[in-house]
Amino acid sequence: MRIITAAFAIAISFIVLLGFFLPIPVLMSLRAVLTDWAVVIGGIAVLVGIFNLVAVQMEKVRMRQKGSVLGAILVLSLLGTFGFGVMFGVDDPLMQFAVDAVIVPVEGALMAILAITLVYASIRLLRQRRDLTTILFLLVAILFLVAIMPKPFDNSAIDQFILYLAGVFSRGGARGLLIGIALGTLLTGLRVLFGVDRPYGGN
Amino acid sequence: MITYEVVGLLVLIVAGLLLLAFTAWRRRTPASLRRIDAYDRLNREVGLAVENGTRLHISLGRGNLFTARGGSALAGLAMLRRIAERTSVSDRPPIVTSGDASLTILSQDTSQSGYRAAGAEEGFRVTAGRLTGLSPFAYAAGTLPIARDDNVSAHMLIGDLGAESALITEAADRQNASLVAASDNLSAQAVLYAAAQDPLIGEELFAAGAYTGAGAAHEASLNVQDVLRWLVIIIIVVGAVLTVLGFGF
Numbered sequence: 001m002r003i004i005t006a007a008f009a010i011a012i013s014f015i016v017l018l019g020f021f022l023p024i025p026v027l028m029s030l031r032a033v034l035t036d037w038a039v040v041i042g043g044i045a046v047l048v049g050i051f052n053l054v055a056v057q058m059e060k061v062r063m064r065q066k067g068s069v070l071g072a073i074l075v076l077s078l079l080g081t082f083g084f085g086v087m088f089g090v091d092d093p094l095m096q097f098a099v100d101a102v103i104v105p106v107e108g109a110l111m112a113i114l115a116i117t118l119v120y121a122s123i124r125l126l127r128q129r130r131d132l133t134t135i136l137f138l139l140v141a142i143l144f145l146v147a148i149m150p151k152p153f154d155n156s157a158i159d160q161f162i163l164y165l166a167g168v169f170s171r172g173g174a175r176g177l178l179i180g181i182a183l184g185t186l187l188t189g190l191r192v193l194f195g196v197d198r199p200y201g202g203n
Numbered sequence: 204m205i206t207y208e209v210v211g212l213l214v215l216i217v218a219g220l221l222l223l224a225f226t227a228w229r230r231r232t233p234a235s236l237r238r239i240d241a242y243d244r245l246n247r248e249v250g251l252a253v254e255n256g257t258r259l260h261i262s263l264g265r266g267n268l269f270t271a272r273g274g275s276a277l278a279g280l281a282m283l284r285r286i287a288e289r290t291s292v293s294d295r296p297p298i299v300t301s302g303d304a305s306l307t308i309l310s311q312d313t314s315q316s317g318y319r320a321a322g323a324e325e326g327f328r329v330t331a332g333r334l335t336g337l338s339p340f341a342y343a344a345g346t347l348p349i350a351r352d353d354n355v356s357a358h359m360l361i362g363d364l365g366a367e368s369a370l371i372t373e374a375a376d377r378q379n380a381s382l383v384a385a386s387d388n389l390s391a392q393a394v395l396y397a398a399a400q401d402p403l404i405g406e407e408l409f410a411a412g413a414y415t416g417a418g419a420a421h422e423a424s425l426n427v428q429d430v431l432r433w434l435v436i437i438i439i440v441v442g443a444v445l446t447v448l449g450f451g452f
Binding site: 017020022046048055059065066067070106107118124176178186191193197 | 208209211212214215218219222223226268269271274275277278280281284303304305307308309312313316329330332333334335337338340341343344345348351352366367369370372373376387389392394396397398400404405406408409412417418420421424427428431432435
């Protein structure tokens with residue numbers, strides 16, 4: 001069964017890939033159909049994922065683990081929102097209220113915590129790794145912040161120079177990193193294509 | 204007329220042939236890999252977790268497999284396969300979190316493969332692979348309790364994560380847990396550089412399989428990446444020289 005799964009996955013991968021590169025009508029239409037199927041399966045995967053979320057939380061409740069009360073609240077809220085959404089639709093004002101009153105403030109609060117966490121991480125970095133790269137990293141971060149912050153005096157020429165200088169190096173560095181990541185992604189994809197890595201459980 | 208598709212296909216064929224050739228070579232002559240502190244730490248933490256009866260947390264991020272971000276998720280899955288195999292004897296199996304439903308299913312399948320390879324499939328629990336949230340902050344918020352409540356001694360964040368990864372690294376630091384982190388996202392790399400003990404930069408993320416002993420093909424991938432990187436460097440330099448000389452493209 002595992003061999004059949006692997007052979008099936010590899011064959012489909014090759015068809016989709018060739019359909020992308022070669023302008024042959026049969027391959028292109030096959031690619032479109034297979035991609036559509038994948039999108040549908042991806043949509044169903046979300047439901048499976050939510051079921052997994054409920055299963056994990058219910059296990060917590062059953063085993064009376066730490067945070068089981070929060071788990072129970074999560075499951076009840078999820079079922080309530082899901083049921084309400086199915087019955088009245090996602091455009092219902094009460095559904096919008098649930099988003100505006102719960103999700104937006106919570107994500108906003110997490111964003112604020114993130115800002116403080118990042119400042120703290122920068123301070124901790126200097127304590128953990130006192131080397132030239134760390135000092136350079138923090139120096140550039142501080143210079144960048146100084147350049148973009150509002151000032152009571154006109155300092156635009158210096159600010160522009162700092163941003164230009166930081167931009168030249170950061171753009172170059174970012175391109176280098178992205179090229180490396182692109183090559184890594186290419187080789188990872190090829191390993192899956194050749195059946196060396198089988199994340200679909202065929203290993 | 205040479206189109207981008209033709210160039211892309213050529214690159215793909217060359218990379219594929221190189222991968223096959225290097226894999227055959229690496230099967231005969233295993234590579235000697237340069238030392239990367241983060242992977243030394245990772246291998247050490249895997250062993251320690253089994254010995255101490257603590258848990259590992261592996262975060263695969265939110266890499267959607269329908270986008271280019273899926274590459275880092277697949278690299279994380281390759282590492283997970285090896286870690287699952289090595290920790291299958293532990294009383295406390297690793298917890299794998301992700302922010303994409305398809306990735307969660309694949310993480311469960313991959314963990315199960317690792318357990319099966321170690322002959323310990325009965326120890327596999329499907330709830331060890333968890334979907335903790337579908338948006339960046341929901342994912343981070345869902346992952347934070349694991350750092351606090353599940354006796355985790357080491358966190359491995361390998362995949363497509365954004366700036367929200369700082370919240371997870373902060374939670375790990377509060378629990379004095381070890382941290383190995385890599386992302387294909389540039390903002391996350393900056394964040395992780397500041398937050399992780401041994402940061403992994405750029406394509407080092409994709410070396411996870413080779414450094415956890417996933418086999419000759421993973422070592423060969425690193426060789427092919429090196430060859431292709433040199434090709435890209437040569438093309439960039441030649442292109443720059445030609446542009447300076449007035450041969451525009």
